[in-house]
Structures are given as structure tokens and as C-alpha cells.
Amino acid sequence: MRSVMCVVVVCVGVSAQTALAADKCLECHGTVGDKPSSLFTRDIHHLKGISCTGCHGGDASAEDMEKAMDRRAGFIGVPKGDDVSAVCARCHSNATTMAGFQSVLPTNQYVLLQSSVHGKLSISGKERIVQCTTCHNAHGIAKVTDPASPVYPVNAVATCARCHGDAKFMRLYNPSLPVDQLAKYRTSVHGVKNAAGDARTAQCASCHGSHDILSVKEVKSKVYPTNIPATCASCHSNAAYMAGYGIPTDQFEKYAKGVHGVALLEKHDLGAPACNNCHGNHGAMPPGVESISKVCGTCHVLNADLFSSSPHKKGFDELGKPECETCHGNHDIVAASNVLLGNFPGAVCSRCHSAQDREKGFVAAGVMRVLIDSLQRADDRARVLVDEAEQKGMEISEAKYKLRDVRQSRLETRTIVHAFSAEKLRETAGKGFATAAGISAEAEHAIDEYYFRRVGLGVATFSITVLAVSLYLYIRRLERKQRQAEAVHY
């Protein structure tokens, strides 16, 4: 078996050498010493035995230059515009041809490129924005795993930045698209490792794709908000792939169960944050302990402001505790509920504020919980009474509308909790208590009115019936008298 293999390898080698020896194009151009022929000598295609005529056509065996570059021999010269990619696609989109070269490359790159954001027409309107050569170069093409390739992971970022870092060029196509992605990337964990030569770390193509890059606005894009967690998870949830990096791989699992994950992935709420909203996208990096409230505060503005001016800010900084994360967690953030608050076991406040110390924070946490629970009970009661009045057919729409104000007050109290001041919370909750009390009174009045109407109807019906019966009896008496009078008359 081994001898058979040796024969095959020797034969393929001899065949390639023969082909190369017969490539008169390279022979002449090599003599001239031009750059394309010089680059082509280390091109993967050259190494696979493909001559210049593979792309340019003509006759590579002809000694005579006129005959070698004769149009009748299929010479096409230097392909222009979309012809460039079409020439590549002649082989790269042909599975049989590619199989002949023992290639394992997919054969749909050309199709994907055409339907990608780069496959749109350029400003000239005559060709697509990007051709294969834009990223892979024309001569001297190397395998993507070859560090010499412009699309080798470590080099890809610079390759993309040739256009995406060029403000003048990008303005022609998308003036609002930033051009500082590379600069940001270099500050990220990914960028730092990439610059250090780590080809496994994420680079542009890892998140955006390669031939199939779509605009971020496209729902199918790998970086469309709802797809981002899965894109990040393709590496970060792969324990084997992440083995050498020493970070957990359960972030996606936790995130998907958390309030943000449920909102984004299940409810498709595009306002909910994906990984990049907290970690950054091109400059992805876990937020530092001291900046967590700022990061969360990009959405939860009031909560962050209240926290920053609260006594907790200083304490957390001194203790080195991450701000929002200490109480709410990070990837697996659960929907905030009243149970987080309070001074009993299970409440997050009690993790630091203990009963033994009887300190101010312990008392305040208890008071705040009582207030927030009481407001919820007042809201529930008002709601029940309004429902009851409505079911009894009473006009209660105004009170029903005001229930929104109580709900708003409850939301405000949940926000004001982040000031960690029982007094401030009491003040905010006070408005909600007053509104809920007003609604309850109105609903109770409507319910009382309902019973009053029934009693009133009973009284009225009875009176009218008595009157009607009396009238009936009166008519009978009257007519009896009339009949008697008539009888006397006759």
C-alpha cells in the first residue's frame, strides 16, 4: 500500500513539474521580472499546476507571444469588473473541477458574494462593489490558513480596513457607517489577541461572515440584533474551542434565560440588549467593575443616575463590588421583583445588611419593602374593585384609566429604590397610594351605586305597581258604578 502511495505522489509531482515547465507565459514574464508573474510563482493556483491561462486564457505552450496571447486561442487579457469574479467562479463554482484538485472548499462563494452587501452595484453602476481579488489579491493568492494570505485571520482585519477604514471611500456607499472599527478592535480582547498572532480569536469574518456578509439591518445577518447572541455563542459556548482562554462558556445559556435574553430572543424586542450592547461590538471587552452602572445606564438611565448619587456608589467602589451586577447578576438577570428588596433571608439587601448589626441600611431595606408591597396591594385592591364595578355594568372607565397612574407610580418606586432612601421612596409611593385610594373609593361608590339602583328600582317598581293596581281597581269600581247607573236609568 505504502509503495502504491509513493508512486501516486511521485506521478502527481512529476505531472505538476511538467506543467510548470511547459508554462511559457511564466517563462517570458519571469524573464521580464514583472510583479504579477513574480507573485504568481507562490500562488496556490500555480502550486496546484494552474497556469496563467487558467484565468487569462491563451496558449501557455506556445513559444510565440502572438500565438500565446491570440484571442482565437481564448486569450481574454486582464479581466475587468465583474468578469474578474466570473473567471474565478468558472472553477470555484464548479464542484467537479474543484474535486479534481482535491479541494474541500465550498463552491457557493460566488453566489453568496453576489447576494451579500458587497455584491451590490458600485457607484459606477457597471460592476459589483467587491470582486474576489479585492480581498484575496489577484496574483500570489494563498490559502486562508496561510499566514501570507490577506484573509488569514490575523491579516483579515487589515484587509477589511483597507476599505472600511477609508472614510472617503466608505462615504460613497454608507456615510453613516463608522470607519474606526479597526481602531476599536485593537482595544478589544479579540483585537489584542489577534494582534499577538492568535488566529483563533474573533476577527471581522468570525462575526460578519466572509462571502455572505449582509447589512446589519438584514434579519438574516449574523450581526442582526436577534442573531448576535448565537453568533457570539458559536465560539463562547464552545467549551473545547474556548479551553485555552480560561473564561466560562455558559454565558449564552444564562443570557437566554435572563430578562434580556427572553425579551430579545423570545419576544423579539429589538430594544433589548444583545451581547454587544454591554460588551461593545468591535471593541468588545467585559465592562470594568466601576463602569457597570454606566453601561447598564445607557438604557436604565434613571436607575444609574440614582445609583451613582446614592450612598451605595461609594461603598460598592470601596468594596470592589460590581455595581448593578451585585444585586441583579450579569448574564442571567432575572426580572426585577419585590422579592429582591428587603431585610429578610433571600432578599439581595440582606446579603450585606444584617439583622445583627441593626444598621441603617437594614432598617431602610425593610421599610422600602413594606412600602413597595403596600403599594402593590393598594394597586391590586383598586384593580379588583374596578373589575367588580365593571362587571356589574357600571361606567367606571375614568377610574380604570387612572389605574395606569398607579402602575406608573409602581414603576417609579422601582426606579427610586436605586436611591436607597426610604424617605424618597415614601414620597414617590405616596402619589401612588393617593391615586389608588381615589380609584378604590370611586369603584366602591360605583358598586354601592349598583346596589342603590337595585333598591331604587325595587321601590320605584313597587310604587308604580301599587299605583297601577289602584288605578285598575278604581277603573273597575268606576265602571261598576256606571253600569249600575245605566241600569237605574233604563
Place this chain on the structure above:
Amino acid sequence: MKTIWNRLYAWIDERVQLNDLVTFMAKKYVPVHRGSIWYYFGGVSLFLFIIQVVTGILLLLYYKGSDSLAFESIQFIMSKVTFGWLIRSIHSWTANLFIFAVLIHMFSVFFERAYRRPREVTWLTGMLMLFIGLGFGFSGYLLPWNELAFFATKVGTDIAGVIPVVGKPIMIFLRGGPDVTGATLSRFFGFHIAVLPGIFTVLLAIHLLLVQRQGMSQPQEFESTPDDSKKTMPFFPNFLLRDLLFWLIVLNILAMLAVFFPWELGRKADPFAPAPAGIRPEWYFLFMFQSLKYIPARLWFIDGEILGVLLFGAAGLLWLLVPFWDRKSSRGGRNRLITYIGLFVVVYIITFTLLGWFL
């Protein structure tokens, strides 16, 4: 006590000759026969109309006839005004009972041929009052400016718009523009509280005057009964007291309906919202609405809807003019065709109303 009443009566009599009226009424006799009960529905209709006027005036104290305030003002009446809920509910229920009572009154007159000479004008004024009553219902339905009323008015005025030649101008006139808007509400409000009541009052005065002058119509078989076998009762006080008894019964029914089934307000109309499911007119228009649904879109050379509207128009006109083409009844003959037509119409209206209600 009696002296006070006698003195008061004498005081009024001295000034308006009340005695003449009482004498006139006391000499007026109402025929008593197996169909006498139908006489009371005229009085019931009058009673319900009076309730409508009184409750309507009370509602006017708070109602605001503009698209931005109408709904809210009704909401205010129902939730904040003392007994406002009762007044509004009674007004709404009475409107329906009024149409119902008038329909019974009209059909009883029709089947008894009470329209025959010399009561053609009484019939005409009665029929016109029925049409105006329907106008009251149609215009009043929109006034709360709720979702159902808005779209029902849109559909209703659309149907008016299909009448050839005059339909479109009528529709524009009714709506105050090409669409149902606040302008439609304003003019419907105007029709409801000024134009229609004005015309109705004149017709009612003529109708009542004629009823008093000509007396109650006697059925044909009653007329042929010998005078000594005819049973009658004095209009005053016997008939009037029985009338009053009926009114009390109706008032009781009305109170129960208003309390147990308060008239709902629904949701405020939103002209930009899609029409909700189950849009249909008030029950008394339902038989026509349902009939139009069954007519094919195109029949022979004419649009189905136009044909339907024209047929109903022609039928209404024939019905209105029945005293003038039913000469046989006027001559004292028994015209069975009238009974058959009347029965067909009653069965048709009931069937199509039920179909419209339950389908």
C-alpha cells in the same frame, strides 16, 4: 279639599272654557270590541315620545355635540351626573320601545283598515311620524360617537349614497362632506334635537287633532253591527284611565330595562381604526340591511344594492299611499289582499330581523 279643586277648576274654566272640552270628551265614545287593545298603542307611543322629549332635554344639559367631546360628555353623564345613567339609559331604551310601539300601532291600523276614508290624512301623518322616528333613531345612534355607531353610520349613509341621481348629494348632505366626520356629528345633532322634533311636533298636533275630531276608527265588522249591540266606553274618564294604566305598565318595564340592562357606551370612535366585527344598524333597520346582503351584486342590468334600495323605496311609498289605492276598503268592502300583504310584510320583517341578529 274638594272645594279647592273645584275652585281651581272654576278658575281655569272661566279663562279657557275647560268645561267645553270636558263635555266634548265625555260625549266622545270609544268602540269596545276584540281589537280594542290595539287602540292603546297610539297612547303608549305618545307617552314614550313625551319621555323622549323630557329625557332628551335633560341630556342636553350636559351633552356636547362635537367629535372630540361627545363621547366624553356621555361618559360624564353616566358616571358623574346624578341619575345621569338613568336618564341616558331610559332615553336609549325609550327610543327603541317607541319605534316598537309605533310599529305595532301602525300595523294594527293597517290590519283594521283604519286608514280608510276619511282618515287618510291621519294615516299619512302617522306614517310620516314613523319615518321621522326612524330618523330620530338613525341620528341619535351616532351621537355618543362610539365605534359601533360611527361605522354603522358610515354603512348607513353609504347605502343612502347608492340611490341613483340623488343618492350621492344626499350622502354628502347627511355627512357634511365625503366622509363621516365631526361635521356629520354636528348636523346629526342638529337634526336630532331641532329639525326632526320641530316637524314631528307639527305632525303630532295634526294627528292628535284629527283623532279627536274624527274619533276612534271602528272596525268594518263593528260598523255593520246594529247600534244597540255596539259596545262603547266614554273616552273620559274610562279610556283615558286605561291609557294611564298602560303607561304605568310601560314605565315599569322601562325602569327595569334601564336598571338591569344599562345602555352600553362602548369604545370611542376612531376614524382611522379598522371597522370592528359585528357592525350592524339598530334592530329596526336590520331587515333592510340583511335583505341587501342577500341580493346578488349584479342582477340583470342593475347593481344589486341599487335595486334593493329602489325596491324598499317603492314598497315604502306603496305602504304610505295605501289609503289611496285600497279603494275597496274605503267603500266598505273586505279587501283580503291587504291582510295578505300585511301578513307577508310582518313575517318578512320578523324573519330578516332575526336573520340579521343571529347570523
